[in-house]
Amino acid sequence: MRKLYFLVPGTDKSFFCGGLFAELKILNLAKEICHSELVTYRQREIGNLFLDDILKQDVKNIIFIISWGFDIPNLIKKLKGCNVVYHAHSSGYRFNIPSYIPIITVSRNTMGYWGQKAPHSPIYYLPNQISDEFRNLNLTRDIDVLVQKRKSSRYLLEQLVPQLQSKCRVVLISTFVEDITKLFNHSKVYLYDSAEYWAQHRVSEGFGLQPMEAIACGCQIFSSLNGGLSDYLDPEFNCQKIAIYSTGYDIQRILKTINSPTPNIINDSSQLLINYRGKKIIERLEVILNEINLFFDYKPHFPSDIKILSKEIWIEALTKKIWNKLRFYKRFKFFHPFIILPCISKLIPFSS
Structure with a gap:
């Protein structure tokens, strides 16, 4: 199994958020399955690897896990040719993920989003961990x-x-x-x-x-x-x-x-x-990582041949709808431009 490098911008207080803590928890669970390490890419930190240094080495046996929403497009460019997995927390960032990048989602809500937006990518569901420290201690609720x-x-x-x-x-x-x-x-x-x-x-x-x-x-x-x-x-x-x-x-x-x-x-x-406890997440993660490793074994030897969803597909569908409307009204020898204006207006967003 390939090494896992979890990429985060940094780990000091300026980066504290739920996404960072969730990523660190998954990293610790992944260590029980395979060699896994934390890597920063915006700032160098004592005790952590730095992305620019790693990219100077042979990265064939490394899988880079990227997760920081606003940085994803730049990271994909920077890691071109590498084995990359997108660990998707939030959705709606308005970028696309190519089909050669597997997506691990933290919720079924996010999985549904990427299932629609990236239908030809490998997609998996791995919820965040609720660690054992979160339990009822039976304290006075004052x-x-x-x-x-x-x-x-x-x-x-x-x-x-x-x-x-x-x-x-x-x-x-x-x-x-x-x-x-x-x-x-x-x-x-x-x-x-x-x-x-x-x-x-x-x-x-x-x-x-x-x-x-x-x-x-x-x-x-x-x-x-x-x-x-x-x-x-x-x-x-x-x-x-x-x-x-x-x-x-x-x-x-x-x-x-x-x-x-x-x-x-x-x-x-x-x-x-x-x-959502560690044991179940480790079990799921191991299955997912095995599948991802098989995918990265396959990908270099075989090109993708599935046509991606594109603007042209939507334009083709709308053109067909307009044509059908014209044929319908032609049968009754009646036509007015306002009949097809609603259909044409739907094409406007694609013209920009």
């Missing part, structure tokens, strides 16, 4: 409502939280927390509303680690259902949806959950989490 400021909607921060603060104990986190496990274990309810944040950035919620981590710690969840969150959140069975209809309705449901000794939401997370 925080009624926990909210992280980052990625939260204006509605959450400007309408809902201020009203909740007068009715219960709310803790608002505005800085990075090293050990959020304890906070989740001290909290009754965790609020998460990222739909607005991702809409503003025009990309999707790739997985949504925090709600699942909170569930693992025994928290009740009120969350949006956008992107990868829809993979595992199930309103009225393991969560409740936030931002329904009015602030008052949200407050009513949140206070009921805080005060209820036996919440109507199923709180046993063991069945939900089983496929």
